[in-house]
Amino acid sequence: DTAVSQTPKYLVTQMGNDKSIKCEQNLGHDTMYWYKQDSKKFLKIMFSYNNKELIINETVPNRFSPKSPDKAHLNLHINSLELGDSAVYFCASSPSPGLAYTGELFFGEGSRLTVL
Amino acid sequence: QQQVKQSPQSLIVQKGGISIINCAYENTAFDYFPWYQQFPGKGPALLIAIRPDVSEKKEGRFTISFNKSAKQFSLHIMDSQPGDSATYFCAASISGGYQKVTFGTGTKLQVIP
Numbered sequence: 001d002t003a004v005s006q007t008p009k010y011l012v013t014q015m016g017n018d019k020s021i022k023c024e025q026n027l028g029h030d031t032m033y034w035y036k037q038d039s040k041k042f043l044k045i046m047f048s049y050n051n052k053e054l055i056i057n058e059t060v061p062n063r064f065s066p067k068s069p070d071k072a073h074l075n076l077h078i079n080s081l082e083l084g085d086s087a088v089y090f091c092a093s094s095p096s097p098g099l100a101y102t103g104e105l106f107f108g109e110g111s112r113l114t115v116l
Numbered sequence: 117q118q119q120v121k122q123s124p125q126s127l128i129v130q131k132g133g134i135s136i137i138n139c140a141y142e143n144t145a146f147d148y149f150p151w152y153q154q155f156p157g158k159g160p161a162l163l164i165a166i167r168p169d170v171s172e173k174k175e176g177r178f179t180i181s182f183n184k185s186a187k188q189f190s191l192h193i194m195d196s197q198p199g200d201s202a203t204y205f206c207a208a209s210i211s212g213g214y215q216k217v218t219f220g221t222g223t224k225l226q227v228i229p
Contacts, residue, residue, distance in 0.1 A: 004159070041203055043160070043219040056216055090159050103148040103209055105217060107159030 003027050004108040006091050012114045013081055020077045021111045023091030030096040031055075032074040033105070034066060037088040046089075049074055050096060081115045088112045119143050120208050122220030129227050135193040137223045139206035142187065146208040150217075151180065151191050154203045163204070164191070196227045 004025045011019050025032060033056075034046040048056035049068040063079045074091060091108040122139045129135045141149075150165035166173045166180040166189065173180045179192040193200055206220040 041154075041222040041224070043205060043222075045216060048216070092159070103150060103165065103211065103217075104162045105152075105160075107161065109157070109159050 002108075004091055004093055004106050006089075006108040006111050008111060009109065010112050010114075012116065014116055015081055015083060017081050018077065018079045019081060019113065020075060021089055021091075021113075023074045023076070023108060025072055025091075025093040025106070027093055027106060028095075029093040029106070030071055031094045032068065032071070033092040033094075034074065034076050035090040035092060035107075037090060037110070039087070043090070047074075047076075078113075081113075083115050086113055086115045119146075119218045120206060120220045122206050122223060124223060125221070126224045127226070129193075129196045129225065131196065131198060131227055131229050133196050133227075135191075135196045135200065135225055135227070137191045137204055137206070137225070138188065139190065139208075139220050140186075140188045141208050143208070143210075143218075144187070145210050146218075147211050148209045149180070149182065149189050150207050150209075151178075152205045152207060152219075154205065154222075156202075160205055193225075196225075198227045198229055201225055201227050 006023045031050045033048045046060045047066045051071050052068045065077045068074045088110040090110045092105045120141050151163045152160035153163040154160040164175050164178050168184050177194045182189045204223045207217050209217045
């Protein structure tokens with residue numbers, strides 16, 4: 001019973017294609033995120049949703065479109081893939097801010113996208 | 117603008133030695149400073165965290181030292197073990213709102229037997 005699960009773990013595709021990554025969390029958290037980790041291991045936030053509402057959108061090309069059908073799911077769709085999109089994409093979740101909130105992020109195992 | 121600077125980029129330590137990773141931040145509004153550990157093929161996982169009202173926090177072999185006036189904090193791994201070999205990220209965020217965690221650039225630690 002993985003806390004934050006992403007599928008698929010690996011994607012290999014050609015430039016110009018469209019691909020989606022799915023994420024689900026069973027922690028009961030209200031907030032979910034997409035992070036991109038590049039080849040140098042740098043972690044950069046892309047999007048954040050709280051209870052299905054977009055709250056953070058970090059200057060990400062509009063080829064990337066997140067969708068949150070409910071608070072336990074956050075999917076990422078990427079159109080017209082480019083070579084520079086090759087990276088590991090991590091989904092994460094956290095509780096909403098509150099008295100018990102520690103600030104901890106819970107990450108999935110990542111989805112490695114390779115664009116050829 | 118990189119708000120959290122981390123060094124060194126890589127570190128090789130003998131088994132039993134002390135590993136030290138340093139971070140510096142710019143935004144004085146940050147009030148939560150976690151360290152994440154990432155093994156190959158896995159996502160980052162919280163290792164230890166500190167808030168600026170204390171200067172040190174210890175959990176087992178892992179210690180965070182925090183210097184508020186210098187805007188610096190560091191991770192010390194005592195008695196380093198080969199199983200500690202991983203990439204370590206410092207991070208910083210602001211409480212009271214939706215978390216936007218700013219990560220350092222990562223340190224790849226290798227502990228050799």
